[in-house]
Amino acid sequence: MKQGIGRYKLVFISVLLMMLFSSPGYADCQIIAPQAQTLQQPLDISLGLNDIQFKCRLAEARVLSFPLDALQKPSVYTGQDVIITPLASARAAYLLPEGVYQFTLTAESDHISKVSMSLRDLGTFQRDNNLHILTISAFGGFCIALCIYVGILGRSLRNAGFYAYSGYILSAGFFFVLQEGILRILFPAVHWLHGHQIKAIFAGATVYTALRFITLLLDLRLILKRWEYLIILYSGIVVLGLGVIAALPIAPLHAIANQLMGLVTLIGMVAVTLATAYAFLRKVHGAGWVLIALLVLLAAMIFRVYLPDVNVFLHRYALIVAVTVEALLLAIAASERVKRLQSDKMQAYLAASSDPLCPVLNRRGWEESAQTMMTTHSKEGGVLLLLFIDLDDFKQINDTYGHRVGDQTLVILAKILNSQSRAQDIVGRLGGDEFVVMSHCHSRNVAERVKQRIAQRLEDLIIKIDEQHIPLSASVGAQIIDTPHNDLSLLLHAADMLMYEQKHAAG
Known part of the structure; x- marks a missing residue:
């Protein structure tokens, strides 16, 4: 009785050991040539044609895959009773059937390297x-x-x-x-x-x-x-x-x-x-x-x-x-x-186009902006308003109060023009006491209102500088342009002439 029990124990331990040592190989594939190794180890790839032989013991179908960095044009050769199916993948991939079998993977390589293979469900x-x-x-x-x-x-x-x-x-x-x-x-x-x-x-x-x-x-x-x-x-x-x-x-x-x-x-x-x-x-x-x-x-x-x-x-x-x-x-x-x-x-x-004294554009900056506004007027229509402004008796202010006060007078005039103009209007100083304003208006009525507002504001001004009250006025030459125009110099000349006519008319 004891001998029978001992015999059964021996058989049970033997089966257990066989299952223990055989299970890893049964659920895996191993490389047997060009050298024996597991898939977990990187495989050395030689230059030229490579023949890699596998031995598989699989309880269920698995997928063998590897990158194509080193191996090109891979092909699989098996026995007649084993069907290995290539899969569409970003890597080389083959569906390996269950069972015990061997197969050969042939691929070319143009350089010596290593490749890692993986086996997954x-x-x-x-x-x-x-x-x-x-x-x-x-x-x-x-x-x-x-x-x-x-x-x-x-x-x-x-x-x-x-x-x-x-x-x-x-x-x-x-x-x-x-x-x-x-x-x-x-x-x-x-x-x-x-x-x-x-x-x-x-x-x-x-x-x-x-x-x-x-x-x-x-x-x-x-x-x-x-x-x-x-x-x-x-x-x-x-x-x-x-x-x-x-x-x-x-x-x-x-x-x-x-x-x-x-x-x-x-x-x-x-x-x-x-x-x-x-x-x-x-x-x-x-x-x-x-x-x-x-x-x-x-x-x-x-x-x-x-x-x-x-x-x-x-x-x-x-x-x-x-x-x-x-x-x-x-x-x-x-x-x-x-x-x-x-x-x-x-x-x-801004440094190149701004006036060094007054908070307005200099001649270069104003003319560039005016040309752009004239182009917009030609495309979109509307009315252009051009004002040519010149201070009356500015030389007398310089002679009486000095050039420092004269400069401050120009700054005050520039600020007045900015405050009376719209945000989209262009205000500039051509030089000396000559200022210009160009405005793109939707209609002649709007242009007339802008002109009247600025001209009235510049009539009989009294400004205060260093506790001194200085009378100030300016002559304004206004030109309203309905049709598209591309010669700025002609427009400026015409507005300048109108300003001098007003100055002489005022006496």
């Missing part, structure tokens, strides 16, 4: 694949929209930096769309779209345009020493050249070009980050946003290249998320830069 694979396609497609659409917007903005501003930014966004978008295999779903038979060569070109273009944009945005050429600026500039050029070299059909150059691209890219990124930090300390406008963007990108590069096993999501998507964040931050920096440039331009324009 069909539901998990489809969920992850759909999420991946949605994420990368959204990223690609974002890049195209941002590229078009910034390109239009750069064209309107005639700024080469915005063209470089558009090139950077477009290159980055295409690189990641190619890298993540989205085009493989649309063009599965176009193998060059999935190859290493075109990705290398876009990788080089992305680095070059990014460095170029930042140097132009922050005017690094003006604040750095020549050799410091040339390190950044030539880093981008060299990476772009290495990308082109890596795309050439010369096998020994691929590995060398790839290694050098990574090194030179790192040098360029560190150099431009240090330069941006220096620009930030120098209080260059927008440098803070650019510095944050570069630090985010550098952190993502570290996760992607040097810490691949820390987190699967970060390894796969950190760089894409970082480029998206960087693009937004650089767009903010560019926008702030544009606002600053527009503000500086406006201030320069």
